[in-house]
Amino acid sequence: MVSLIVGAQWGDEGKGKIVDLLSQKANIVARYQGGANAGHTLVIDGKKYVLHLIPSGILHPHVQCVIGNGVVIDPVALMEEIKMLEEYGINIEGRLFISHRAHLIMPYHKLLDAAREKAASAKDSENDRKNAIGTTGRGIGPAYIDKASRNGVRIVDLLDRKRFSDKLRANIGEVNKLLDKIYDYEQLDAEKIADEYCQFDTQIDPYITDTTMLLHDAIQAGKTILLEGAQGAMLDVDHGTYPFVTSSNPTSGGAATGLGLAPTAISVVMGVVKAYSTRVGNGPFPTELHDETGERLRSIGSEFGATTGRPRRCGWLDAFALRYSVIVNGISEIALTKMDVLDTFDEIKICTAYKLDGKVLKSIPADADTLERVETVYETMPGWKSSLAGIRRYEDLPQAAQDYIARIEQLSGAQVTIVSTSPDRADTIIRS
Numbered sequence: 001m002v003s004l005i006v007g008a009q010w011g012d013e014g015k016g017k018i019v020d021l022l023s024q025k026a027n028i029v030a031r032y033q034g035g036a037n038a039g040h041t042l043v044i045d046g047k048k049y050v051l052h053l054i055p056s057g058i059l060h061p062h063v064q065c066v067i068g069n070g071v072v073i074d075p076v077a078l079m080e081e082i083k084m085l086e087e088y089g090i091n092i093e094g095r096l097f098i099s100h101r102a103h104l105i106m107p108y109h110k111l112l113d114a115a116r117e118k119a120a121s122a123k124d125s126e127n128d129r130k131n132a133i134g135t136t137g138r139g140i141g142p143a144y145i146d147k148a149s150r151n152g153v154r155i156v157d158l159l160d161r162k163r164f165s166d167k168l169r170a171n172i173g174e175v176n177k178l179l180d181k182i183y184d185y186e187q188l189d190a191e192k193i194a195d196e197y198c199q200f201d202t203q204i205d206p207y208i209t210d211t212t213m214l215l216h217d218a219i220q221a222g223k224t225i226l227l228e229g230a231q232g233a234m235l236d237v238d239h240g241t242y243p244f245v246t247s248s249n250p251t252s253g254g255a256a257t258g259l260g261l262a263p264t265a266i267s268v269v270m271g272v273v274k275a276y277s278t279r280v281g282n283g284p285f286p287t288e289l290h291d292e293t294g295e296r297l298r299s300i301g302s303e304f305g306a307t308t309g310r311p312r313r314c315g316w317l318d319a320f321a322l323r324y325s326v327i328v329n330g331i332s333e334i335a336l337t338k339m340d341v342l343d344t345f346d347e348i349k350i351c352t353a354y355k356l357d358g359k360v361l362k363s364i365p366a367d368a369d370t371l372e373r374v375e376t377v378y379e380t381m382p383g384w385k386s387s388l389a390g391i392r393r394y395e396d397l398p399q400a401a402q403d404y405i406a407r408i409e410q411l412s413g414a415q416v417t418i419v420s421t422s423p424d425r426a427d428t429i430i431r432s
């Protein structure tokens with residue numbers, strides 16, 4: 001049985017906790033896109049773990065974890081994570097598998113990411129229009145650009161030192177011209193980078209394999225497999241708020257290409273939805289609140305990025321965007337997170353539609369400038385004004401909380417089967 005967990009909003013929905021929870025019954029957890037731009041924070045027995053690349057299933061000793069071909073791997077981040085897990089006494093031997101087809105993030109990808117963002121920000125002040133995407137600066141975009149332009153360096157290239165060095169020299173020749181002529185940055189030394197990456201190769205060698213065949217064999221053997229999307233549907237390069245998106249496909253379709261898995265192998269798609277909305281970086285965010293309510297959501301919800309520490313933009317739940325996400329991903333079940341953040345609000349708003357020039361829209365505008373202009377239509381619901389802490393049964397939730405959930409189900413077209421009321425593993429309601 002293969003299930004998929006996807007972020008249904010702009011990322012940071014609390015997928016780490018839900019994947020961790022569902023990993024208890026899984027044999028394999030596999031990641032299919034993105035890189036160290038993701039940040040999954042987990043609190044288990046009071047201990048905090050932040051994972052960027054390795055699936056959060058790794059915290060369960062019985063689970064095998066796969067990093068698929070669609071992920072872009074930063075050796076520095078990967079080694080740091082392996083070290084952190086070892087320090088916590090978590091054994092990953094024979095439990096971590098990395099696709100030999102996965103692309104590597106090279107030092108120049110990070111430099112180019114930073115240089116392009118800096119150049120775009122400089123333009124922002126010139127013409128009062130946002131050009132910078134507000135990336136995480138982890139080199140994700142430039143790595144996927146190289147992948148698509150067929151200059152990418154893959155894990156498999158590390159096997160042959162000469163071929164690897166030749167490829168690197170050719171790439172760095174081009175990059176150095178860009179760094180010098182356009183961005184005025186220092187030149188890179190290909191041989192030094194080749195040495196560093198070959199050293200990395202010896203460290204990760206035990207984990208490299210053909211993960212496509214590994215997953216195929218696991219499916220044949222009837223294993224329980226959980227696929228973990230990073231970021232969120234609204235940051236998808238095809239279906240999100242382009243160009244203010246990441247460079248991969250976090251939506252469920254990305255799992256097929258990012259793991260070499262047939263779409264028909266996936267039995268169920270669960271969307272992780274935060275009880276309100278957040279977004280980091282630039283780009284349209286129709287329900288964003290620039291007032292005291294937005295501040296309250298940020299401070300109660302501790303809405304600061306796990307990867308960059310940036311304050312997240314906050315707003316009410318956008319059920320119109322959620323409906324789109326449900327359609328694009330094929331979500332049938334929702335895990336609703338951070339409900340407790342709304343405990344003290346007198347009333348809670350939910351966006352049910354967008355209007356443009358006074359007309360109600362049927363679908364989300366594809367163009368970012370138009371999306372910036374939409375008006376949001378809200379419904380207001382009473383808050384429950386009590387703490388959800390310690391509630392373990394759905395029936396014990398206050399009526400106003402149950403009503404809010406029922407409205408989310410009606411508007412999104414998917415059933416809420418999990419409700420999370422704190423970052424802790426224990427504070428979760430599984431609806432029977």
Ligand code: IMP
Pocket residue numbers: 010011012037038039133134135136137138139140141230231235244245246247280281282
């Ligand atoms: P990149 O993925 O670093 O290229 O960043 C592109 C956009 O995606 C920026 O707006 C980032 O803030 C956003 N982004 C990337 N990863 C995450 C994530 O894990 N959570 C939320 N936003 C993210």
